[in-house]
Amino acid sequence: MATKTLLDIENLNVSFDTPKGIVEAVRNVSFTLGQERLGLVGESGSGKSQTGRAILRLTASQGHISADKMDFDGIDLINADEKTLRGVRGSRISMIMQDPRYSLNPIMTVGHQVAEAYLVHSKSSKREARERAMEMLKTVHIREPEKVYKLYPHEVSGGMGQRIMIAMMLIPDPDIIIADEPTSALDVTVQLQVLALLDDMVRDRGMGLIFISHDLSLVASFCDRVLVMYGGQIVETLDAKALHEAKHPYTQGLLNCLPRLDGSHKILPVLERDPAWMIAQDTRP
Amino acid sequence: MTTSNTLRAWLLSDSPDSAFQARCQRFYLGWRVFRSNPIALAGFIIIATLLTVALLAPVLTTSDGTLQILSDRLQPPSASHWFGTDELGRDIYERIVWGSRVTLYIVSLVAVIVVPIGLFIGTVAGYVGGWVDNLLMRLTDIFLAFPRLILALAFVSALGPGLENAVLAIALTTWSPFARIARAEALTIRNSEHIMAARVQGASSMRIIIHHVTPLCLSSMIVRLTLDMAGIILTAAGLGFLGLGAQPPLPEWGAMISTGRNYLLDQWWVPTIPGIAILVVSMGFNLLGDGLRDVLDPRSGD
Amino acid sequence: MIRVENLGITFGRGSDAVHAVRGVSFEVGEGENFGLVGESGSGKSTVLRAIAGLNDNWSGRIVIDGVELGAKRDRAFHKRLQMVFQDPYGSLHPRHTVNDILKEPLSIHGFTDTENRILKALSEVGLGPEFRFRFPHQLSGGQRQRIAIARALILEPSVLLLDEPTSALDVSVQAEILNLLARLREEYGLTYIMVSHNLAVVAHVCQRIAVMNRGLFVEEITQEQLRSQTPEQGYTRQLLTASLGYDRAKIDEFVEFT
Numbered sequence: 105m106a107t108k109t110l111l112d113i114e115n116l117n118v119s120f121d122t123p124k125g126i127v128e129a130v131r132n133v134s135f136t137l138g139q140e141r142l143g144l145v146g147e148s149g150s151g152k153s154q155t156g157r158a159i160l161r162l163t164a165s166q167g168h169i170s171a172d173k174m175d176f177d178g179i180d181l182i183n184a185d186e187k188t189l190r191g192v193r194g195s196r197i198s199m200i201m202q203d204p205r206y207s208l209n210p211i212m213t214v215g216h217q218v219a220e221a222y223l224v225h226s227k228s229s230k231r232e233a234r235e236r237a238m239e240m241l242k243t244v245h246i247r248e249p250e251k252v253y254k255l256y257p258h259e260v261s262g263g264m265g266q267r268i269m270i271a272m273m274l275i276p277d278p279d280i281i282i283a284d285e286p287t288s289a290l291d292v293t294v295q296l297q298v299l300a301l302l303d304d305m306v307r308d309r310g311m312g313l314i315f316i317s318h319d320l321s322l323v324a325s326f327c328d329r330v331l332v333m334y335g336g337q338i339v340e341t342l343d344a345k346a347l348h349e350a351k352h353p354y355t356q357g358l359l360n361c362l363p364r365l366d367g368s369h370k371i372l373p374v375l376e377r378d379p380a381w382m383i384a385q386d387t388r389p
Numbered sequence: 390m391t392t393s394n395t396l397r398a399w400l401l402s403d404s405p406d407s408a409f410q411a412r413c414q415r416f417y418l419g420w421r422v423f424r425s426n427p428i429a430l431a432g433f434i435i436i437a438t439l440l441t442v443a444l445l446a447p448v449l450t451t452s453d454g455t456l457q458i459l460s461d462r463l464q465p466p467s468a469s470h471w472f473g474t475d476e477l478g479r480d481i482y483e484r485i486v487w488g489s490r491v492t493l494y495i496v497s498l499v500a501v502i503v504v505p506i507g508l509f510i511g512t513v514a515g516y517v518g519g520w521v522d523n524l525l526m527r528l529t530d531i532f533l534a535f536p537r538l539i540l541a542l543a544f545v546s547a548l549g550p551g552l553e554n555a556v557l558a559i560a561l562t563t564w565s566p567f568a569r570i571a572r573a574e575a576l577t578i579r580n581s582e583h584i585m586a587a588r589v590q591g592a593s594s595m596r597i598i599i600h601h602v603t604p605l606c607l608s609s610m611i612v613r614l615t616l617d618m619a620g621i622i623l624t625a626a627g628l629g630f631l632g633l634g635a636q637p638p639l640p641e642w643g644a645m646i647s648t649g650r651n652y653l654l655d656q657w658w659v660p661t662i663p664g665i666a667i668l669v670v671s672m673g674f675n676l677l678g679d680g681l682r683d684v685l686d687p688r689s690g691d
Numbered sequence: 692m693i694r695v696e697n698l699g700i701t702f703g704r705g706s707d708a709v710h711a712v713r714g715v716s717f718e719v720g721e722g723e724n725f726g727l728v729g730e731s732g733s734g735k736s737t738v739l740r741a742i743a744g745l746n747d748n749w750s751g752r753i754v755i756d757g758v759e760l761g762a763k764r765d766r767a768f769h770k771r772l773q774m775v776f777q778d779p780y781g782s783l784h785p786r787h788t789v790n791d792i793l794k795e796p797l798s799i800h801g802f803t804d805t806e807n808r809i810l811k812a813l814s815e816v817g818l819g820p821e822f823r824f825r826f827p828h829q830l831s832g833g834q835r836q837r838i839a840i841a842r843a844l845i846l847e848p849s850v851l852l853l854d855e856p857t858s859a860l861d862v863s864v865q866a867e868i869l870n871l872l873a874r875l876r877e878e879y880g881l882t883y884i885m886v887s888h889n890l891a892v893v894a895h896v897c898q899r900i901a902v903m904n905r906g907l908f909v910e911e912i913t914q915e916q917l918r919s920q921t922p923e924q925g926y927t928r929q930l931l932t933a934s935l936g937y938d939r940a941k942i943d944e945f946v947e948f949t
Contacts, residue, residue, distance in 0.1 A: 403825070403829060404821040404822070404824075404825065405824040405825065406821075406824060407824055408788055408790060408791075408824055410824065411788050411824040411825065411826060415826065581781055582776040582777070582778055582781040582782040583781065583782050583783055583784040585740075585745055585774075585776065585782075586774065586776060586782050586839070586842065587795065588744070588745060589743050589744065589745065589769065589772075589773060589774045590769055590773070590795065590796040590799055590842075590846070591764075591766050591768075591769035591770075591796075591799050591800065592795070592799055596799070600787075600795070601784055604784075604786045605784075605785070605786065
């Protein structure tokens, strides 16, 4: 399947002003996204979440975003005005966040929220939106959608909440989904079920998925390609299947310090951080 | 320049060498957030001015504001009497200045009574729960039910007029909301893991309430106090107006409005200027409270 | 060393009562690292908290070092058994310095040579004296967890309860903390009960593991069984499969275990 390039980013930088000086959260980040599952892996402070937010220009107001190029389907996201961005956010590029307890509106029924996601991005009647929402709940494998439609976010489990979030984000039929740790708050079996759902959706609709996570092994088993981030930069780009061939010492270090189920790592080697990894690289293709 | 640089470095360093330095650092960072908010800064300046005026009253005036020169009564503001004179020939400017001390005395006394009581009752009720909570909250409800001025009136009529009695009356009607706020905070805090850790170490409930719960309630107490200040000042002024608070010749601003109210139309400066003073100080506390809330709000980080 | 018999924990009263844990029994030998695994709602953390004395509403028997525990815990108990919590951001008081945090247990139990003990505790967990007067927000997640461990060890207990001690930490930091915990256990002959949902972590450090699901005991397996993926119960097998990573075909075979 020939994949067309959905997103083309060159030299993305995000920095913040703090009392202690300027913090560069994202530096020289360049990558392209096709109709594939791209994993963005890093520990806390690596800049992965900030990268995801910057794509939709959702960075906090004290932050500064700059890039040589940030193209989505002919739209220049870096220079676009708010009106254009609003047309992109949610309807063409969607974002799924970590904990549905915090990302769902607590005083609205979940069904209503899904319907609203449809209404906002299309001119249709409330009844049509409700029907589409019900359909979407079925698509995300929620049994008894009529019953669940009327529930409030605090009444649904974590896994169901994330399915609802996925329903909300997919109902406007976007081209790209940015998922920021979408399964980290879930149990491992539920995690995989939600990922399977995401997998099916992305495949069926030819979407691009950016999967941001700290879990390297999960990302490697789920995604097609993996970008490893450290100190705001991308230090390695890999095919997910070729993870064991990682060349950068940080990636190797991360892989080595993971405890293994088969107990093959006797003593977990401590990751020695080489300050050289922080030096700005030129990653322009 | 180097001294201020080293001071700044000392205040921003990541590894404080002593508890004192650590606490100074927290204060400094909070101050920076505060300073960046113009409204908060305005409030701070007003209150700082109040404090300075009160402190420097002997320097800023030539007498204690009680000197009556009857031939000079009801003079409009002029070079010799900046705010004019009142019906007994007293210089209004000097009475305002000395009155600032009275105002400060009132709010400090109320604060010193109300905050500890509210904190104690609220944190104990919130943390311990059960019948203790019920009992303390019913007690709080009883005091909350009284309208402030009415209770103050009743109290003062029973005990006799006077500034201290007025303060006591105001305090009695002000502490209830503080207890409620403290209780609400305590209810959230008591499920925190650091409380659990303290319990696993064998800490008694009292220790947990004093060392763990109370410090986290202080911010909302302070914010509430500054926002309530305006109300306290106005109530004191109201009592003064009714002749039940500060007794003459004490230059309390509310009493000044009261005794000057007959002259409102022809000699406007007599009641109006103390009124403006009350307005400015109340607003100062309100703005300060808003600013402090932004700084001390735990959600905005430390 | 530790024996739990038929532990039952209930929340709420009467018709609202929720039986969070029912009929759980296990034994932990001295110097052992015992794992307690399960998904959310399994009751594993609840069991740990009941042992620590944070929960009054339990039934059954808990025996620690020959002493049977009653409803309340005494001071001697707290010197023998301590706990490390999951969230390094929540388990340290935001307004207390590291010094305050480490001093508190010493003050409660009447130790006077606090300065020495605090400095020793800090160096035990690999932190220098420059951390002494920092506030928690000036520490990284790994450093906070080290302080939490230092606080737990400063009273020189013999048993340490660990409630998901590395779940909130980055992978590289997790490795450091797991190594630290292993070293301390060996050096001081400590007994651990470690709760985790991460089977790889548990397989790495625990000798015997109890599996729980929805408040009930499923089975007890050895480290060997975990590593060779040969548990007996279907629930445990499913959990193991899920821990291996994303495999679309296998996910379709997941079932609900009630």
